[in-house]
Amino acid sequence: MLRRFTRIMAENVAKRLKTDAGTGAGIKIGTHNGHFHADEALAVYMLRRLVPTYADATLVRTRDPAVLATCHTVVDVGGEYDPSRHRYDHHQRSFTTTFPGRSATKLSSAGLVYMHFGRSIIARALGRPEANSEDDSDVSLLYRKLYESFVEALDAHDNGVSAYDSAALARAGIEKRFSEGGFTLGALVGRLNPNWNDPLPADPEVAQAQEDDRFIKASERIGEEFKHDLEYYCGAWLPARAIVRDAYEARFRHDPEGRVMVFEGQSVPWKDHLYTLEEEQEQKEGTTNTSKQKILYVLYPEKPAPGARWRIQAVPVSKDSFESRKALPEPWRGARDEQLDEVSGVPGGVFVHASGFIGGNKTFEGAKELAAKACAF
Incomplete structure (x- = not known):
């Protein structure tokens, strides 16, 4: 039932996007300004780089509700999840949505955008019709695989979900032997934020422009990692499946x-x-x-x-x-x-x-x- 509901929502989003795109008006994507995170950085990348409708979209970073209201699509801000209006926030108290078949981790803005656009992104990467993506077994396989191998880590990071049960680790007396250097997907983006003591320009508009430039760099960086995984799983991992099956048999x-x-x-x-x-x-x-x-x-x-x-x-x-x-x-x-x-x-x-x-x-x-x-x- 959940899978069918998700499929219907994703199909409706795609249809609305084609209708909206036909107006010829420039599309604006809104997200929050200030300290940025990996989830909205990836969400923006997926839309602007991997969904043709958003290819020339303008990015607006603000928390002003009046400005956000002028945006075609809003991610990670606004307190609203409504795909019929292209609103993809997850911070509201009532939000409990998880990826189909993965009940432990609430979605972030990255997971929401991926849930609605991931199948069509994968279908295009495979060179297959987007219209058949719901019934394509390879698309379905990669849709789950990319979420589990990449996107879920960002959802968990943004929602404060640990990969391990800390209480269970403590009961078992398990401690880390060394630091992993903090080089996670979240850190990949987080380290591109300005330091707390970096000097700020006196002009607020200049300061915002510099922050926006940092965000764009962060979005491209995490996006390139995602794109690498997308290309790997579509171009190398999936073709290997039949070879491994033959060897196994x-x-x-x-x-x-x-x-x-x-x-x-x-x-x-x-x-x-x-x-x-x-x-x-x-x-x-x-x-x-x-x-x-x-x-x-x-x-x-x-x-x-x-x-x-x-x-x-x-x-x-x-x-x-x-x-x-x-x-x-x-x-x-x-x-x-x-x-x-x-x-x-x-x-x-x-x-x-x-x-x-x-x-x-x-x-x-x-x-x-x-x-x-x-x-x-």
Whole structure:
């Protein structure tokens, strides 16, 4: 029901935009002035750079209700969420909207704009008809993927939602070992705000113009990151899906228990797709696979050329984890060349990383034998 409601709203927004654009009047996008954040910076970028109707839109940064009322579209200010009037604020007390299928994180202005325009943005990036974006399975897949991998972090950051339950971490006694440098998507934009003690021009109009210039730079910066992800997922990640599926379905050719997956021609981005395929397999079989029943090692050539060396990589327990489901055997770790041949008993060794997450051999046969021994170790 929610998905249908969201689809209808998005379709109506697109239709109204085409009608509005036909007037020939210049479109104005309004957002607040003052300290800027990643959510409205991305929202403005998506509209001005990725939605053709807004290509020549003027940006107005103000909190004056009278000025905002003259704007065609308003994001992150105004206390109103009404897509029928192109109003996309999330600060009002009554606002509870989340992305379809993601109930934990309230939307920010970035999430709101993405929810309504994301499908058409993706359809254009794929070179497919926008009119069919609701029924295109690839568009639907990427619509969810881009939200989860990029936009949701901005929604969470702006709404004060932590990636982890701080109370649960405290109960478990888990503390960070080091600072990550604060280089998050939010920080990417936040650091472009002026410092508290930067001198301000005496003329308020000049000061506002300088602040607006900073915001435009911030919007372009976060937008380029989003565009990079959009192009990556449309142009590289999605085409890899079929290749990973073929390799996954052929896993029993290389190991009787299906623990080794091989890319025979060229390696592709495989982690996301592998985890999804394993989940689909579990749902199909109605079982929960143990680590022994899942893929433990992935083999692939270093480059798509005859005589290329081969890599053996241990599958992580999760996409961003440094922990492997089954790291390569401890006696092999840190060994190279002849030393690796000796400790592994497999000729043609190149190296095994000190952590055991990856290794190499001069031939496919050697890499496959390393995998077989590692599975049995």
